[in-house]
Structures are given as C-alpha cells and as structure tokens.
Amino acid sequence: MNRFxxxxxxxxxxxxxxxxxxxxxxxxxxxxxxxxxNYFYMLGSMGLASSIGLGLSLSIDKNVISIDGDGSVLMxxxxxxxxxxxxxxxxxxxxxxxxxxxxxxxxxxxTNESTSLKNVAIGAGCKNVIECLGEETNENLQxxxxxxxxxxxxxxxxxxxxxxxxxxxxxxxxxxxxxxxxIGLVSYL
Amino acid sequence: MKISQKIIxxxxxxxxxxxxxxxxxxxxxMITILENDKEIYYSAIPREEEGMGICAGAYxxxxxxxxxxxxTGIGNSVNSIVSLLQLYQMPVVFLISYRGTPGEPxxxxxxxxxxTEDILNxxxxxxxxxxxxxxxxxxxxxxxxxxxxxxxxAVLCNFNLMEDD
Numbered sequence: 406m407n408r409f410x411x412x413x414x415x416x417x418x419x420x421x422x423x424x425x426x427x428x429x430x431x432x433x434x435x436x437x438x439x440x441x442x443n444y445f446y447m448l449g450s451m452g453l454a455s456s457i458g459l460g461l462s463l464s465i466d467k468n469v470i471s472i473d474g475d476g477s478v479l480m481x482x483x484x485x486x487x488x489x490x491x492x493x494x495x496x497x498x499x500x501x502x503x504x505x506x507x508x509x510x511x512x513x514x515x516t517n518e519s520t521s522l523k524n525v526a527i528g529a530g531c532k533n534v535i536e537c538l539g540e541e542t543n544e545n546l547q548x549x550x551x552x553x554x555x556x557x558x559x560x561x562x563x564x565x566x567x568x569x570x571x572x573x574x575x576x577x578x579x580x581x582x583x584x585x586x587x588i589g590l591v592s593y594l
Numbered sequence: 595m596k597i598s599q600k601i602i603x604x605x606x607x608x609x610x611x612x613x614x615x616x617x618x619x620x621x622x623x624m625i626t627i628l629e630n631d632k633e634i635y636y637s638a639i640p641r642e643e644e645g646m647g648i649c650a651g652a653y654x655x656x657x658x659x660x661x662x663x664x665x666t667g668i669g670n671s672v673n674s675i676v677s678l679l680q681l682y683q684m685p686v687v688f689l690i691s692y693r694g695t696p697g698e699p700x701x702x703x704x705x706x707x708x709x710t711e712d713i714l715n716x717x718x719x720x721x722x723x724x725x726x727x728x729x730x731x732x733x734x735x736x737x738x739x740x741x742x743x744x745x746x747x748a749v750l751c752n753f754n755l756m757e758d759d
Contacts, residue, residue, distance in 0.1 A: 450647065450678035453647030453674060456644040456647025457654070459647075459648055460647065460651025460652040460655070460659070463635060464654075464657045469651075481644055486640055491637050578683055588654070
C-alpha cells in the first residue's frame with residue numbers, strides 16, 4: 406500500500422473531523438481523492454502539520470487529525486514533546502511513514518535506517534502510540550476518534566511511491582475560510 | 595512585576611487569549627503571571643517555529659494567539675511566518691524580549707540584535723517599540739490591529755525596560 410491508497414482508504418473513516426494535511430503530495434493526493442472543506446491543505450511550512458493540528462485541538466472541542474509524514478515529523482521532532490505533554494483528547498497525529506521524502510523525489514528518510522518514530526514519540530511523552538500497517542490504519546484511527554479521554558499517535562507503515570498529480574488549484578485564504586466556515590467561524594461564504 | 599503585569603493586561607485587553615512562550619530570562623515574570631491566569635490558555639514550548647504552527651491552529655479555532663520569545667526566535671521562524679502565517683493571513687502577536695541593543699551585557703546577543711528589525715522590515719511585519727513604560731499603553735490597540743489586518747505583528751520590548759521589573 407502506498408500513500409495514495411492509504412489516503413483513499415481513510416475516506417471510509419473520516420467524516421466531519423477537522424484534518425490538517427501535510428504539505429506537498431499528501432495534500433495534493435488528498436485533494437484529488439476527495440476534496441472537502443474540513444480538509445486544511447498546507448501549501449508551505451514543511452514540518453508543521455502536527456503543530457497546527459495541536460493548536461487547533463487546544464482551541465475547539467471537535468476531533469482533529471493531523472496527517473503528517475515521516476520526513477516532516479523528522480523536521481519538527483520537538484513538537485512530539487509538546488504533543489506528549491499538552492495534546493488534548495480530541496487530537497490524533499497520524500504519521501504516514503513511507504520511509505521517504507515523497508514530494509522531493511522519494512529520497513530515503515532515516516526511518517528507513519535506525520530511527521523509530523514510535524520510540525521517539527514514546528520517549529517524547531506521547532501516550533497511546535500505535536505503529537501499524539497501512540491496512541490496519543482505519544481500525545486504529547476509528548479507535549482514536551472514539552476515545553474521548555485520550556490523544557493518539559498512529560504511525561502507519563506503508564510503501565513509498567507517488568501518483569502523477571497537479572498542484573491544488575485553491576489559494577491559501579480560500580482554504581482558510583472554507584475550513585473556518587466548517588467550524589462555524591465564517592458566515593460570509 | 596509591574597511592567598510584566600501591564601504587558602499581559604494590555605495583550606489581553608487587545609484580545610489575545612492563547613499564549614505560548616519559549617522562555618527568556620526577561621519573560622520570566624510574564625510566564626509566572628500567565629501560568630496562574632485561568633482566563634487564557636498558556637503553555638511553554640520547546641521551539642519558536644513549532645509555536646508558529648500551534649498559533650496558526652489556534653487562530654483557525656478562533657483564538658487570537660500570542661507567542662512570547664526572545665528576538666533570536668524570529669531567526670528560527672522566518673519560513674513559518676512567511677509560508678504559513680502570512681500566506682494564510684493569520685493574526686498572531688509576537689511579544690519579543692529584545693536583546694542585543696546598546697546596554698546589553700552579553701556580547702553574543704549583538705548579532706541577532708542588529709538584524710532583528712531588518713528581518714521584521716523585510717517581512718513587512720508591523721512593529722511596536724516599547725522602550726519606556728508609557729509605550730506599553732499602545733500594546734492593546736496594536737494587538738487588535740493584528741486581527742484587523744489579519745497579519746502577524748511584533749511588539750519589541752527593550753531589555754532595559756524589563757530587566758529591573
């Protein structure tokens with residue numbers, strides 16, 4: 406299973422949850438699979454999907470899912486410590502770990518070698534850290550979303566590889582406003 | 595404590611209700627005040643760049659975030675300011691303890707001190723300089739200004755103002 410297939414499969418689980426999606430191909434693939442206003446596509450600032458989702462989950466009661474990648478988490482690992490100490494129960498970090506920097510040409514990341522993001526997350530203080538196969542991701546995500554008392558970090562191990570795709574034809578403020586409208590904060594759209 | 599209390603009171607009256615800090619010696623009193631304030635959210639965080647991300651999320655959730663940091667933190671955050679906060683037009687208040695200006699005892703602070711305003715100017719981020727106590731009265735309006743213009747703004751608090759607080 407590659408990322409495109411995993412993101413496709415996740416559509417069976419994700420309904421009105423607020424999703425912050427990692428920059429580059431993950432967002433472009435998600436847009437192509439099933440564009441929804443409750444999907445916030447990152448167009449810049451690689452590494453911060455986990456942090457943006459954390460800030461959102463601290464501010465509202467709805468379930469928030471950050472869909473991040475192994476390369477991006479490696480770029481901003483300190484935020485795992487913030488998540489480990491501060492994440493509320495409506496927060497789930499889903500790390501799509503394909504062992505590669507997919508958007509830049511599938512160069513290998515350190516999760517292909519000695520680094521275990523599961524161990525890093527646990528060491529950073531994260532609770533309910535689950536590493537699973539791509540095929541097992543939906544059941545674990547459903548468990549995380551149903552649990553009203555705990556935050557989760559799910560690391561979904563998949564194969565690298567991308568599908569041919571175009572940039573997202575939405576500008577940033579459009580993404581922002583339709584996302585905030587989903588939360589009920591914008592009335593003029 | 596008087597200066598620190600005044601800064602927090604003005605940030606709050608301008609609408610700020612979500613606070614993060616990457617600790618600085620000059621922010622210590624403000625952090626103590628925030629830790630005991632039940633009206634707002636506050637947390638320390640390890641690095642400024644992730645703070646920009648957390649602030650972006652908090653804004654999406656209808657908060658007006660304020661990140662408190664030393665001016666060195668601007669250097670750690672440039673891409674996240676431009677490619678996240680400014681790209682999506684998100685208001686965030688940077689409350690900056692400004693080290694490295696004349697009178698600074700630590701020479702190594704001079705480098706970032708000398709480029710901080712140039713960086714903020716290059717990024718077109720409005721600045722409020724607080725050098726004397728009276729300047730602090732402008733923080734409330736300036737905080738609200740971030741929301742009005744949907745942009746980050748920077749409050750630069752000179753270390754001379756804060757060191758004896």
